[in-house]
Amino acid sequence: MxxxxxxxxxxxxxxxxxxxxxxxxxxxxxxxxxxxxxxxxxxxxxxxxxxxxxxxxxxxxxxGPPIARPRNIWCIGLNYSDHAAEAGMAVPAEPILFTKPGSTLSGPTDPILRPAHARKLDWEVELGVVIGKPALGIAEADAMDHVFGYVAANDVSEREWQIERGGQWSKGKGYPSFCPVGPLLVTRDEVPDPQALAMELTVNGAVMQKGTTATMVFGVAHIVAYLSRFVLLEPGDLIVTGTPPGVGMGFKPPRYLKGGDVVELTVEGLGRQRTVVQDV
Structure with missing residues (x-):
């Protein structure tokens, strides 16, 4: 479906x-x-x-976003080894968890808002997992039974807020519009292997990220089971599972978004986003 x-x-x-x-x-x-x-x-x-x-x-x-505002948006950090390398960080031994508020959710053509005090606005194409039934303390072998489907997502990040303002990742991830999702929500049965999906993101037509979910450190089933050890995953919850290399802060010198920039992304089988950065 x-x-x-x-x-x-x-x-x-x-x-x-x-x-x-x-x-x-x-x-x-x-x-x-x-x-x-x-x-x-x-x-x-x-x-x-x-x-x-x-x-x-x-x-x-x-x-609009293909799911209504979720109770929780769970996020996995540094989940691609080559992205961890470009960030100058070690590949994590366990999934790194942070959250985004539900107010970040926006549609696949809605503007990405850039407030005046945002100086290092960045992009991250990600596979999003939508939970279909509650999960708490489940085994990895059972994890996929709790997945409703998949979406394409952009974990928009303000790197100064994230890294230079006290070390709280969620601080740089939580501004309204910082989670464009969609256009499609595709049920689990139509995505036989979530670890074999091509991903791409462009800014003003130039390819910045090109990767595949095959290089995720922790796969979807592992992430769902792992999170369920610590939190109750509820229907409608969104998990964004990490990004491949090519984010703005990884360039030398870094490249960040400015007003009027056009960000387009696709995750194989989940449709294409086209968002424009809007100064506010």
């Missing part, structure tokens, strides 16, 4: 791709795609006759 949420911010309607290639408004069956519904959404929609539902057009309407 492939999903979008289509409409203006705060008024998005959940949509599912029908067999005829049209997007259908499924809000009569599933009010939204988020914490209250994802645990049962696939079961409710299985076998539904989408042809009876209204059509929606992602070409003529805003596409």
């Amino acid at each position: 492939r999903f979008m949420r289509i409409g203006e911010a705060g008024a998005e309607r959940p949509a599912m791709l029908a067999q005829d290639g049209t997007w259908r408004d499924i809000s009569r069956l599933v009010p939204d795609l988020g914490p209250e519904t994802l645990a049962t959404a696939a079961e409710v929609l299985a076998g539904a006759d989408l042809s009876l539902l209204p059509a929606l057009s992602p070409d003529s309407q805003r596409v």
Whole structure:
């Protein structure tokens, strides 16, 4: 199954791709795609006759984030060995965990906001994992049963705030719009191997990141099981799983985003984002 949420911010309607290639408004069956519904959404929609539902057009309407605001956004740091090297940090022995507030969530074409006191705004293309049922203390062998699906994400980061303002990573990750997600939410069954997805990010048309989830230090199943030892993973939770090399701070000299820059990214099978940096 492939999903979008289509409409203006705060008024998005959940949509599912029908067999005829049209997007259908499924809000009569599933009010939204988020914490209250994802645990049962696939079961409710299985076998539904989408042809009876209204059509929606992602070409003529805003596409929002494909999930409603999650209770939690969990993030894994330095999860690609070559990214750790460009950051001058050791490959971690265990997954590094930090969080982003739900207010960072934005759509795949919404602007990335750059406040006046942001001087080192950076990009990170990432595979996002959406939880479908609660997970606490689960085994790695069972972890994938708790995954609903996958999204493309950009873990936008302000490096001065992250690194030079007291060492708190979340501080540099939490400004509104710092987590563009989408356009698609694709269910787990349509992504047979999440460790074999190509990823790319460009800034103003120039390729900055080009990698594959095959080089993740800790794979999706390991991450889900590992996190469940320490926190309750809930339906609708988003896990962003790390980024390959090519982030702005890794260049010599570093390259950071400025107002008007166009950031485009794709994760194989999960659609393409196009966001513009907006000074505020």
